Amino acid sequence: MAEVMRERGSVDLLDFGCGAGHFLDYLRQTDRKVRYRGLDLSARFVDLCRRKYPGVAFDCLDVMQDGAAVPEADYIVMNGVFTERCGIAYETMFGAMTGLLAKMFPYARKGMAFNLMSKHVDWEREDLFHVPYDQISRFVVGQLSRHHVIRADYGLYEYTVYVYKAAA
Numbered sequence: 001m002a003e004v005m006r007e008r009g010s011v012d013l014l015d016f017g018c019g020a021g022h023f024l025d026y027l028r029q030t031d032r033k034v035r036y037r038g039l040d041l042s043a044r045f046v047d048l049c050r051r052k053y054p055g056v057a058f059d060c061l062d063v064m065q066d067g068a069a070v071p072e073a074d075y076i077v078m079n080g081v082f083t084e085r086c087g088i089a090y091e092t093m094f095g096a097m098t099g100l101l102a103k104m105f106p107y108a109r110k111g112m113a114f115n116l117m118s119k120h121v122d123w124e125r126e127d128l129f130h131v132p133y134d135q136i137s138r139f140v141v142g143q144l145s146r147h148h149v150i151r152a153d154y155g156l157y158e159y160t161v162y163v164y165k166a167a168a
């Protein structure tokens with residue numbers, strides 16, 4: 001996820017669906033200069049993060065609500081936000097995911113990253129969201145940006161999609 005950031009200089013990053021804020025712990029162990037902000041739909045996670053990380057901004061927000069004050073950032077990461085579908089029909093989940101990605105991309109000044117479960121697995125799990133590369137590429141290129149990378153070289157049964165406003 002951190003590799004969405006193309007530069008080593010100082011950047012603003014929005015951790016969308018930040019959960020318990022583990023990505024911030026990770027970033028603090030690196031030499032990256034990141035102004036981090038977290039956002040989650042869950043008030044329990046946001047309360048936990050505010051206690052764990054005093055002085056760091058966290059928003060508890062449903063970005064799909066009319067008038068939601070969505071924060072902008074150079075980069076937006078969404079880790080684990082779309083990997084489970086927990087009984088939601090595949091097409092319903094695909095529509096909800098693409099709606100959210102299309103809503104958020106304009107708020108990323110430079111790029112956005114999200115991960116999905118792979119179709120190239122020994123078996124698929126009913127509770128997880130396995131999305132074919134072709135289908136996600138068609139959406140990304142058609143509605144977000146043609147500047148994108150699909151990465152599946154890190155040993156998990158998922159892949160990460162990096163989408164950019166401009167070519168590298």
Ligand SMILES: C[S@@+](CC[C@H](N)C(=O)[O-])C[C@H]1O[C@@H](n2cnc3c(N)ncnc32)[C@H](O)[C@@H]1O
Nearest residue numbers: 017018019020022039040041042045079080081
């Ligand atoms: C599996 S957790 C991942 C947490 C964190 N990103 C991590 O990698 O440790 C998914 C998180 O996404 C949040 N989430 C799911 N849908 C969301 C939405 N529409 N808006 C904001 N947060 C959302 C959930 O509340 C949950 O905290």
